Amino acid sequence: xxxxxxxxxxGRKIEGxxxxxxxxxxxxxxxxxxxxxxxAKSGNAGFSRTCAASTVHNCxxxxxxxxxxxxxxxxxxxxSHEGSTVTVNSADADGDIISDGLMHExxxxxxxxxxxxxxxxxxRLSFPGGCELGPRPIDLHLExxxxxxxxxxxxxxxxxxxxxxxxxxxxxxxSLPSVGATENIMLYSALGSxxxxxxxxxxxxxxxxxAGYLIKCGAEISGQGTSTLVINGVxxxxxxxxxxxxxxxxxxxxxxxxxxxxxxLMLTGVRPQDMYSCMSVFSEMGCGVYPxxxxxxxxxxxxxxAVRTVRTMPYPGFPTDCQPIxxxxxxxxxxxxxxxxxxxxxxxxxxxxxxxxxxNIKAEGxxxxxxxxxxxxxxxxxxxxxxxxxxLVVAALGAEGQTEISDIHxxxxxxxxxxxxxxxxxxxxxxx
Ligand code: UD1
Numbered sequence: 400x401x402x403x404x405x406x407x408x409x410g411r412k413i414e415g416x417x418x419x420x421x422x423x424x425x426x427x428x429x430x431x432x433x434x435x436x437x438x439a440k441s442g443n444a445g446f447s448r449t450c451a452a453s454t455v456h457n458c459x460x461x462x463x464x465x466x467x468x469x470x471x472x473x474x475x476x477x478x479s480h481e482g483s484t485v486t487v488n489s490a491d492a493d494g495d496i497i498s499d500g501l502m503h504e505x506x507x508x509x510x511x512x513x514x515x516x517x518x519x520x521x522x523r524l525s526f527p528g529g530c531e532l533g534p535r536p537i538d539l540h541l542e543x544x545x546x547x548x549x550x551x552x553x554x555x556x557x558x559x560x561x562x563x564x565x566x567x568x569x570x571x572x573x574s575l576p577s578v579g580a581t582e583n584i585m586l587y588s589a590l591g592s593x594x595x596x597x598x599x600x601x602x603x604x605x606x607x608x609x610a611g612y613l614i615k616c617g618a619e620i621s622g623q624g625t626s627t628l629v630i631n632g633v634x635x636x637x638x639x640x641x642x643x644x645x646x647x648x649x650x651x652x653x654x655x656x657x658x659x660x661x662x663x664l665m666l667t668g669v670r671p672q673d674m675y676s677c678m679s680v681f682s683e684m685g686c687g688v689y690p691x692x693x694x695x696x697x698x699x700x701x702x703x704x705a706v707r708t709v710r711t712m713p714y715p716g717f718p719t720d721c722q723p724i725x726x727x728x729x730x731x732x733x734x735x736x737x738x739x740x741x742x743x744x745x746x747x748x749x750x751x752x753x754x755x756x757x758x759n760i761k762a763e764g765x766x767x768x769x770x771x772x773x774x775x776x777x778x779x780x781x782x783x784x785x786x787x788x789x790x791l792v793v794a795a796l797g798a799e800g801q802t803e804i805s806d807i808h809x810x811x812x813x814x815x816x817x818x819x820x821x822x823x824x825x826x827x828x829x830x831x
Contacts, residue, residue, distance in 0.1 A: 402805070403831065405802075405807050405817075405829070405830055406829050407798075407802045409775070409795050410660075411660065412825060413664060413825055414657075419645045419646055419649050419668050419669050420459040420483070420646055421458055421483065421642075421643035421646060422649075424603070424605040425605040425643050427463060429455060429609055429641065430464065430467040431511045432616070434511070434518050435589055435636045436452070436616055436639075437449055437635075451488055451490035452490070453486070453612075454486045455643060456484050456640070456642040456643065460483070461812060464485075466501065466504040467508070473501060474493075474495075474511075475491045475492040475494045476492045477491075487638075493519055495519045502524055502525045503525075506535060512540065516560055516562050517562075517588075522558075522560045525558070526553060531809075537579070537580075539580040541558075543580055544584070544587060546566075546569050547571075548564050549561065567593050568596070570598070571597050573597065573598065575713075576601040576602065577601060578601040581601040581628070582606065584630075585610065585630055586609075589633070589636065590634075592634075598626065598627050600627065601713060602624060604670070604673040607623040612639070618630070619631040647718070649813070651674065651720075652724050654686075654697050655724040655793040656821065657697045657699050658699045658728045662824075662825070663696075663700070664697050665694060666694060668694075669693060671690030671691070675715070676718065677718065678690065678695065683704075684732060685701050702733055703733070709739070711742050713742070719740065722738060723748075723787050724786065724790055726738055726749060726790060727794040730756075730794060731773075731774070731775055733771050736769045737768050737769075749783070752780040752781060752791055753775075756802065774798070775797060775798035776798055776799055776800055777801040780804055782809045783809070787809075792810070
């Protein structure tokens with residue numbers, strides 16, 4: 400099946416106001432967490448009927464979010480979806496298998512492991528292989544679950560997990576602050592008995608958002624936003640109404656477009672406090688960046704300049720997901736910049752495509768050296784992953800002439816109709 404393409408006529412200033420959607424990396428674990436509601440077994444009567452429905456607002460219309468909803472349905476949840484509000488009723492969710500097809504649709508489906516195990520005590524799914532960003536191991540997820548008494552076998556690429564006796568107190572130190580592993584441990588530990596301490600936990604704001612949802616459902620979690628999380632299992636969780644936090648990576652993408660086109664944007668519905676590392680890079684490029692309560696204004700009236708070495712790090716460091724966006728913007732800066740990618744192996748996928756547009760980037764291993772050029776030129780390019788695709792959109796908006804981006808299904812995984820957002824602020828962009 401040939402996927403859609405984006406046609407972008409570059410060179411127009413991006414100016415106006417954009418409302419940022421709910422965060423992809425928050426909505427996926429929250430949707431997984433809805434499974435835990437009304438999830439306590441009540442004798443032979445099946446699952447407890449107390450409040451198994453959650454209403455999740457600010458849910459972005461992303462293909463990954465729709466894939467998560469398909470997984471929930473396949474597990475027995477009832478879902479209704481209106482605009483950006485999704486209601487999940489997990490009263491009858493007793494499924495314990497995620498099909499191979501659904502696992503492949505979304506790499507992040509591994510976050511369902513902790514939730515399914517927490518709810519039904521068993522889970523079978525195919526082992527997630529590598530992806531566009533390189534190998535995506537789950538050893539930390541599995542090691543932690545084993546520490547929590549889960550028995551795990553892996554046979555012919557199938558992961559079979561069964562909950563066992565949970566220790567009264569489990570103290571788990573992650574060797575690196577994995578976002579997904581932290582989420583899976585939280586999801587598995589929220590329901591049931593025993594205390595779980597996660598040290599060197601990921602501190603990404605999306606983790607605190609998941610904790611916020613779980614706490615509203617009745618979970619006992621403390622330390623959110625810090626690197627030590629303490630979860631005390633409770634016998635039952637109830638559904639609640641919750642609004643997903645704004646997407647800081649989507650916001651950074653719009654900032655990149657304003658920077659490269661010499662534009663001005665007001666981003667609304669954001670949380671500037673989650674975006675400091677990114678905002679400071681755009682300031683260093685010479686943009687005016689002004690955070691307000693729930694808004695960020697960016698003005699790029701002067702040509703952008705090179706920046707000091709940007710190093711991707713776990714939060715609150717510079718996010719790996721924003722790296723390709725900044726890489727694209729720097730292609731048209733004055734001077735030479737260096738980016739060091741510390742999180743994923745294969746995260747300069749946009750570089751060869753940006754070179755086709757006239758960029759001067761040397762990328763080897765973890766390091767990319769970007770020598771700014773005066774102009775980029777439109778070209779046919781391909782999105783090789785989600786953020787590399789977004790980076791190409793940013794570059795195309797700042798390029799002269801027409802760019803055609805293929806394989807944009809990657810972009811749809813993390814942006815709700817990117818063409819609508821950019822058209823509303825002056826871009827000439829359409830989906831064909
Ligand atoms: C999440 C985000 C993704 C973001 C990433 C890092 C979601 C849906 N995705 O991905 O957008 O880029 O965080 O901020 O929230 N690792 C191991 N063993 C493990 C787990 C991870 O070695 O068991 C390594 C990974 O290979 C990678 C690093 O840890 O090098 C970070 O991965 P992790 O934080 O787990 O990222 P994800 O949760 O997959």
